[in-house]
Amino acid sequence: MYNQNQAEIFTSGNEGVCSLASIFDEIPDIYKNREALSHRFVPEGLPHREGELKELASYLKHAIKNFTPPNILVLGHTGTGKTVTVKKVLGELSRVVGDKVDIAYLVASGTKFQILNEIAMELNPNVSFKGLGFKEAWNRFRRMLDKDKITIIVLDEIDKMLPSESDLLYFLSREERVCIISISNKINVLDMITDRRVLSSFNPIKMVFPKYNAEQLGDILEYRAKEAFYDGVLDNEVIPLCAAFAMDREGDARYALDLLMYAGDEAIRRMNSKVTVEHVKIARKKLEEDFIRNSIRNLSLTQKLLLFAVMKKEGESPRSIYTLCNEYLERYTGNTLTHRRLSSLLGDLELYGFVTYERRGRGRGKGTRWSLYLNDTLDRNLIISVLKEELAEERRV
Numbered sequence: 001m002y003n004q005n006q007a008e009i010f011t012s013g014n015e016g017v018c019s020l021a022s023i024f025d026e027i028p029d030i031y032k033n034r035e036a037l038s039h040r041f042v043p044e045g046l047p048h049r050e051g052e053l054k055e056l057a058s059y060l061k062h063a064i065k066n067f068t069p070p071n072i073l074v075l076g077h078t079g080t081g082k083t084v085t086v087k088k089v090l091g092e093l094s095r096v097v098g099d100k101v102d103i104a105y106l107v108a109s110g111t112k113f114q115i116l117n118e119i120a121m122e123l124n125p126n127v128s129f130k131g132l133g134f135k136e137a138w139n140r141f142r143r144m145l146d147k148d149k150i151t152i153i154v155l156d157e158i159d160k161m162l163p164s165e166s167d168l169l170y171f172l173s174r175e176e177r178v179c180i181i182s183i184s185n186k187i188n189v190l191d192m193i194t195d196r197r198v199l200s201s202f203n204p205i206k207m208v209f210p211k212y213n214a215e216q217l218g219d220i221l222e223y224r225a226k227e228a229f230y231d232g233v234l235d236n237e238v239i240p241l242c243a244a245f246a247m248d249r250e251g252d253a254r255y256a257l258d259l260l261m262y263a264g265d266e267a268i269r270r271m272n273s274k275v276t277v278e279h280v281k282i283a284r285k286k287l288e289e290d291f292i293r294n295s296i297r298n299l300s301l302t303q304k305l306l307l308f309a310v311m312k313k314e315g316e317s318p319r320s321i322y323t324l325c326n327e328y329l330e331r332y333t334g335n336t337l338t339h340r341r342l343s344s345l346l347g348d349l350e351l352y353g354f355v356t357y358e359r360r361g362r363g364r365g366k367g368t369r370w371s372l373y374l375n376d377t378l379d380r381n382l383i384i385s386v387l388k389e390e391l392a393e394e395r396r397v
């Protein structure tokens, strides 16, 4: 148990021992509400999304009169406010109609069974289809739908369930009194549905959310910062710089907000009571590192080994990299892969921006030679240290 005497040991006036009693007081208090910058926070207003809010509301208004709204597909780049806009309108709808409309929101990843189970649990937390087959689960799901009400199901990031689980979309979209709101970053997501039956029964109204420009991002940040920070905490250039950096990420508002929060945290860590441009620059670096860390974590073991081989043999030909990679593979898994397979995995690494190919002529009639390099915009030390951590972990497993 916590013992007050323990605290007193530190406050006994002993030179060189810090006083715990005031340790929190010394830390600058810059946040009024740090949560207001988080991903989960649904803000009161959404600057520059008035049109989208109204359009969505115009479709969903039918539910107030107990008619089924049309199915909707919300498209747009990451961080254009799709999820928050949909949540906002649905929040307002349920405020107006109370429990006369059933609403389920979920990210549509997993098998059709898992997704169906999650929808059911969203509608009624006591329901679980565990242990059932999909058919049986579907039949039970149909029975639990209350046909006196409209049911609205939001399938966020719907591309994750396509095309493999598109059956579920077919079944859901054929149900009466069910409205499906789907959301995706992939502009061509409908092309992922190959079955014409699914397309014709789903048949959504499309809404495309445009990217934010720097000025709009500035307004959004300003708005969220008002809630998050005390007055006067942010230097004048902080928000414009966050907005400018986010423009390099196609106007991603989530990234802009993350930058602002990391910058605020950095200021506190350095015991500064003002957030400055310096803090934003450090925040950008940290976010970059997090991003790289996550990207490497998401690679397969073979891709990690392949990337490691590229770094060991930079400037060499694909063939010599495949050979080294197979040596590693042999040690880690006891198996090797064909050059053809490795070449396709290497292609993925190029696509993700980890490696680049350079083409060198060998002189007339002697064909060309390819050399492989780590993408030089990346921080090599960071990549090596993350790869080493990851590979040690794989070994342990």
Ligand SMILES: Nc1ncnc2c1ncn2[C@@H]1O[C@H](COP(=O)(O)OP(=O)(O)O)[C@@H](O)[C@H]1O
Binding pocket: 037, 038, 039, 040, 041, 042, 043, 045, 046, 047, 048, 049, 076, 077, 078, 079, 080, 081, 082, 083, 084, 085, 220, 223, 224, 253, 254, 257
């Ligand atoms: N117009 C806006 N006003 C205030 N915050 C916004 C606005 N647009 C996006 N955001 C915030 O930016 C982040 C990303 O938005 P989100 O809806 O998750 O984007 P998407 O679903 O398009 O990827 C969220 O924290 C969201 O609250």
Ligand SMILES: [Mg+2]
Binding pocket: 082, 083, 084, 156, 183
């Ligand atoms: Mg989203």
